[in-house]
Amino acid sequence: MLRTHNCGQLRKSDVGTEVTLCGWVESKRDHGGAVFIDLRDRYGITQVVIGPPEADKSLIDQAGHVPAESVILIRGKVSDRLEGKTNEKLPTGEIEVRSEHFEILNAAATPPFTPGQAELPGEDLRLKYRFLDLRRTEMQRAMVLRSRIVKIMRDYFAQHDFIDVETPILGRSTPEGARDYLVPSRVHPGEFYALPQSPQLYKQILMVAGFDRYVQVAKCFRDEDLRADRQPEFTQLDLEMSFVDADDIMSLIDGLVAATAKEVLGKDIALPLPRMTYEEAMRRFGSDAPDLRFGMEIVDVTDVAKKTEFRVFRGTADAGKFVRGINVKNAADKYSRRQIDELTSWVQNDFGAKGLAWFRVEEDGSLWSPIAKNFDAEHLAEIKEKLDGQPNDLLMFLADTWDVTCRGLSGLRKRMAVELELFSPNDLNCSWVTEFPMFERDEESDRYVAMHHPFTAPLADDLPRLKDQPEKCHAQAYDLVINGSEAGGGTIRIHDPGVQQQVFDLLGIDEETAKDRFGFLLDALKYGAPPHGGIALGVDRWVMLFAGLENIREVIAFPKTQKASDLMTEAPGEVDSQQLEELHLRTIKAKS
Structure with a gap:
């Protein structure tokens, strides 16, 4: 092996040990007489110092001009970092390697982006240069x-x-x-x-x-x-x-x-x-892959809709369709009229819903909505009871076919749970x-x-x-x-x-x-x-x-785009006529 240790391995207990490290130049800092290099491999980062007395001027100059992402080999001794210069973010942050030998194994061209940069480039660029993207710690x-x-x-x-x-x-x-x-x-x-x-x-x-x-x-x-x-x-x-x-x-x-x-x-x-069962999942969550990290179960109010004078609800129920809703707990003050209008447009465009009805539960327990005047007090009370409405809850309804109410309310559940941060990314529900x-x-x-x-x-x-x-x-x-x-x-x-x-x-x-x-x-x-x-x-x-x-x-490691292409290898690609002939194929021009 060219190296004795990897770049995430050395600790304070290794001080005084002669080591050889290989890796990629994450970054370098020229401090006028000494060059500090953060050397990276998939195991971690080690700080390398190329300066006197271990290294002469020619070695220091060579290190100062090494391009980022070049592959290098260094040989030296593990030392304590100077007091106040430790890096608690790195497992190797208490030590550095004082290099007496520096060798460029492969100098890199200027990369279109660097794995360590704070802001990621666009995904297309990352996929085009996947070999660079795969050097990122997250990948x-x-x-x-x-x-x-x-x-x-x-x-x-x-x-x-x-x-x-x-x-x-x-x-x-x-x-x-x-x-x-x-x-x-x-x-x-x-x-x-x-x-x-x-x-x-x-x-x-x-x-x-x-x-x-x-x-x-x-x-x-x-x-x-x-x-x-x-x-x-x-x-x-x-x-x-x-x-x-x-x-x-x-x-x-x-x-x-x-x-x-x-x-x-x-x-x-x-x-x-x-x-x-599938039937229970569709009834309670509108999806055959329900997210159970949060509540917001779907409630059917078709029986109440049949008794109301609100034409949208009554007409839907009389036509054998469904009126179903969800209770977004403690969310009435988190969504403005403009935001609810945006949700309405979203369920119309993405799920084919005809509209989105809603009620806000007031502090006194009453339901308020632009459509509330179309309901008598008894029916509003039934709706509130069915959805267990409490002050500051937001009750949202779709009136449509079973399929549209399932897809639309399932979509609303997921979107609003994300917007309201109703679950942690660390949650696991199976x-x-x-x-x-x-x-x-x-x-x-x-x-x-x-x-x-x-x-x-x-x-x-x-x-x-x-x-x-x-x-x-x-x-x-x-x-x-x-x-x-x-x-x-x-x-x-x-x-x-x-x-x-x-x-x-x-x-x-x-x-x-x-x-x-x-x-x-x-x-x-x-x-x-x-x-x-x-x-x-x-x-x-x-x-x-x-x-x-x-x-x-x-x-x-090497995925395709949403158009099923590989931007790095440019697959799929054309093949020459001889290959086609051997396969007894010919191509025809696609209709535009």
């Missing part, structure tokens, strides 16, 4: 945390007798759900592989093969529109188990959540994690949402689609409904929710070929199409498939949540 901490969490996961499942099996990256396209990334075959003209959206089919086949506990840290790919918490390529902790039910899998993951929270955050998580609907209706194609995937088993009690009442079927499905984000999702799978074909029929997948797309799985199910189920945990999202970050790109 390196995130990468170290990611490594720790993956190790915790691997160790946990190894302790529970899981077998780590790698499944193929090049597979067959099974176009259900998100778009596949396709890879043309050179040796099979006109045919394509697909990059896996998940190892779903392979892991089910592993259960048929008798590997009753499979796990993998798997790379997956989906060609879909991106958000702050999504990427076209992502990593998931994927597992499958045989001879289990949903409770077994959720209990297993409960233990992983507790182990991760304890080791990473030092938090004790009470087990079992709380569970609620729960399960279970019993999702098996199917949802796709209005565009006028057919049923699987809410999770077409291999999900229905609840045993709902199996008879598959034929005549599919809309009333609930799945043996379960999502792990952390701080209002889906952190994992899984299901018990269909292991009966007949039931699997029933589901395919409902989804408009006839026997011929099913055999073409999933024939290998259907064949496997005929040869002794055990009851089985599993779950996939989003590794990127776990790291983001446990790090208290809001952008998934902050925990991925």
